[in-house]
Amino acid sequence: MCGIIGYKGKNNVIDVLISGLKKLEYRGYDSSGIALKGQGIQIIKSVGRISDLENKVNNTELIKTDMGIAHTRWATHGEVNEVNAHPHRVGKITLVHNGIIENAEELRNELTSKGVKFNSNTDTEVIAALIDSYYENSVEEAIEKAIHDLKGSYALGIICDDSDKLYAVRCQSPLILGVSDKGTFITSDIGAILKYTNKYSLLGENEIVTIDENGYKLEKDGQEIKREVMTSNLTEEDNDLHGYDHYMLKEIMEEPVLVNKLINKYANNLNALPDLSQYKNIHIIGCGSAYYAGMIAKNLFEDDGVKVECDVASEYRYRNIIYDDKTLVILISQSGETADTIAAMRKAMENNIDTLAIVNVDGSTIARETTYKVLIEAGREVAVATTKAYILQVLILSLLSYKLNPDDNYLSDLKKLPQQLNVLLDRTGYFKKLADQIYKRNDVFFIGRKIDYAICMEGSLKLKEVSYIHSDAYQAGELKHGTISLVEDGTVVFGIVTDDFIRDKTISNLEEAISRGAKPIYVGTEDSKYEDQIIVPKVHKKLQPLLVVPVLQIIAYYVALKRGCDIDKPKNLAKSVTVE
Numbered sequence: 001m002c003g004i005i006g007y008k009g010k011n012n013v014i015d016v017l018i019s020g021l022k023k024l025e026y027r028g029y030d031s032s033g034i035a036l037k038g039q040g041i042q043i044i045k046s047v048g049r050i051s052d053l054e055n056k057v058n059n060t061e062l063i064k065t066d067m068g069i070a071h072t073r074w075a076t077h078g079e080v081n082e083v084n085a086h087p088h089r090v091g092k093i094t095l096v097h098n099g100i101i102e103n104a105e106e107l108r109n110e111l112t113s114k115g116v117k118f119n120s121n122t123d124t125e126v127i128a129a130l131i132d133s134y135y136e137n138s139v140e141e142a143i144e145k146a147i148h149d150l151k152g153s154y155a156l157g158i159i160c161d162d163s164d165k166l167y168a169v170r171c172q173s174p175l176i177l178g179v180s181d182k183g184t185f186i187t188s189d190i191g192a193i194l195k196y197t198n199k200y201s202l203l204g205e206n207e208i209v210t211i212d213e214n215g216y217k218l219e220k221d222g223q224e225i226k227r228e229v230m231t232s233n234l235t236e237e238d239n240d241l242h243g244y245d246h247y248m249l250k251e252i253m254e255e256p257v258l259v260n261k262l263i264n265k266y267a268n269n270l271n272a273l274p275d276l277s278q279y280k281n282i283h284i285i286g287c288g289s290a291y292y293a294g295m296i297a298k299n300l301f302e303d304d305g306v307k308v309e310c311d312v313a314s315e316y317r318y319r320n321i322i323y324d325d326k327t328l329v330i331l332i333s334q335s336g337e338t339a340d341t342i343a344a345m346r347k348a349m350e351n352n353i354d355t356l357a358i359v360n361v362d363g364s365t366i367a368r369e370t371t372y373k374v375l376i377e378a379g380r381e382v383a384v385a386t387t388k389a390y391i392l393q394v395l396i397l398s399l400l401s402y403k404l405n406p407d408d409n410y411l412s413d414l415k416k417l418p419q420q421l422n423v424l425l426d427r428t429g430y431f432k433k434l435a436d437q438i439y440k441r442n443d444v445f446f447i448g449r450k451i452d453y454a455i456c457m458e459g460s461l462k463l464k465e466v467s468y469i470h471s472d473a474y475q476a477g478e479l480k481h482g483t484i485s486l487v488e489d490g491t492v493v494f495g496i497v498t499d500d501f502i503r504d505k506t507i508s509n510l511e512e513a514i515s516r517g518a519k520p521i522y523v524g525t526e527d528s529k530y531e532d533q534i535i536v537p538k539v540h541k542k543l544q545p546l547l548v549v550p551v552l553q554i555i556a557y558y559v560a561l562k563r564g565c566d567i568d569k570p571k572n573l574a575k576s577v578t579v580e
């Protein structure tokens with residue numbers, strides 16, 4: 001987590017750093033800070049949002065500079081306060097860090113015994129102290145020695161009192177180099193520098209970057225490395241709100257167009273998608289919403305006759321997995337940088353197992369390392385809560401399932417989907433009315449069976465993460481094994497009922513909740529007796545979640561709006577979870 005940016009060049013350094021941090025804010029937003037290098041070093045930090053840092057910077061007399069580093073933090077070591085905010089400075093070394101140093105305590109004790117005094121509780125200050133302890137007259141050499149001692153993940157932007165150069169190095173955490181004729185950038189994400197350049201180079205692990213006014217040099221173990229400069233097809237446009245109040249709403253509203261784009265690409269060209277028929281076992285791995293997209297696919301692939309396991313990456317990476325040579329591991333990740341999902345992928349690959357990544361960010365670690373990949377082409381997703389990426393992940397999984405087990409009605413239903421989605425998302429008035437009924441509740445439950453339960457999990461996560469209302473998803477039959485004791489007068493229970501096979505069973509479970517005072521909201525494909533109901537068009541079962549989940553996303557949005565929540569940046573979260 002955390003976002004870092006650094007720059008040396010002819011553009012206004014403050015503009016580069018602050019506009020970059022605003023784009024990186026999705027990676028964490030507990031505190032932020034910048035360090036400028038001129039005649040001396042000036043550090044400005046602030047707790048809260050980037051706008052708080054910006055105000056502070058605007059009210060400070062700044063040194064003349066052509067170089068700086070900046071950071072937005074998602075706290076891992078140490079509470080949220082200014083002391084723990086980055087940049088950290090020890091001796092002559094000032095740096096920003098994204099990642100986690102696992103042996104920080106050990107290194108801290110060693111350095112303390114040598115007389116180093118620490119101000120913060122962070123692992124980052126330990127790195128600054130370590131580099132400073134090795135520094136004699138070459139910063140590169142000090143960095144080289146220090147990284148040999150570090151265990152864990154890091155992307156570092158480093159400046160030194162004695163040098164006019166900017167230094168960077170990464171291991172596990174993402175960091176790319178931005179290239180332009182007006183200067184050189186380091187950034188956790190290309191999106192942060194698109195205002196200035198779309199040209200970039202990837203950095204390999206433990207390659208040390210040295211940036212001066214003429215450009216950059218890359219070195220590993222003393223050997224110079226040449227790296228290709230690539231062009232991103234993302235534009236500044238992708239970062240605009242286009243008149244919406246929030247990215248979450250904008251991104252939900254983009255779903256019909258993006259779904260249409262993928263349908264046009266694959267519906268008549270299934271050969272462009274991997275063929276799963278050669279695999280006897282499929283393991284589907286992801287975190288959060290990506291895992292819930294995987295749960296949808298588990299239901300689809302099992303109906304296609306394939307043995308499927310679906311697990312969260314943080315568990316899978318530590319479980320004793322029995323592979324055979326007919327196993328495929330599918331990794332689902334919007335960012336392609338989720339630490340646990342990366343670890344799960346590497347575990348499979350170490351066992352010589354094929355991996356297929358369903359990923360949004362091309363050039364991300366997962367996209368680069370996997371055996372096969374399919375890009376979901378969602379464009380940039382800015383809101384921390386995923387919406388459009390989830391839908392496109394499910395669409396790709398649905399197409400893979402169709403390729404595995406084709407049947408007649410799928411393609412005709414597929415082609416109708418974008419228009420049906422448009423019509424559904426247009427029912428704003430009704431979704432707002434439902435939000436009015438929900439926003440004051442303390443608990444909301446979602447119940448469903450089989451694929452409807454997978455839908456419930458995503459609906460529930462969306463609601464709780466953006467509105468902060470406690471919410472849980474249950475297999476409808478499970479509610480009465482304990483949780484029903486929480487149901488009281490007015491508790492909202494969403495009943496998701498799209499699978500005809502178990503429709504009556506779920507309805508009975510909804511009735512059990514109603515008997516205990518629950519207020520039902522029915523979401524289904526057939527008319528019901530319930531006052532509050534959302535009827536979605538009945539489509540092929542491999543496509544049904546694509547019409548139900550957007551409805552739940554938009555209800556979550558309006559509930560959060562009514563509660564005045566910080567919708568695009570819910571508290572305590574970050575978009576890209578690059579730590580375990």
Ligand code: F6R
Pocket residue numbers: 286287288289290291332333334335336337338341384385386387461462465575576577
């Ligand atoms: C929830 C959400 C998260 C992500 C999860 C995985 O709205 O966005 O649960 O789905 O952190 O992230 P990626 O897909 O980037 O691996």
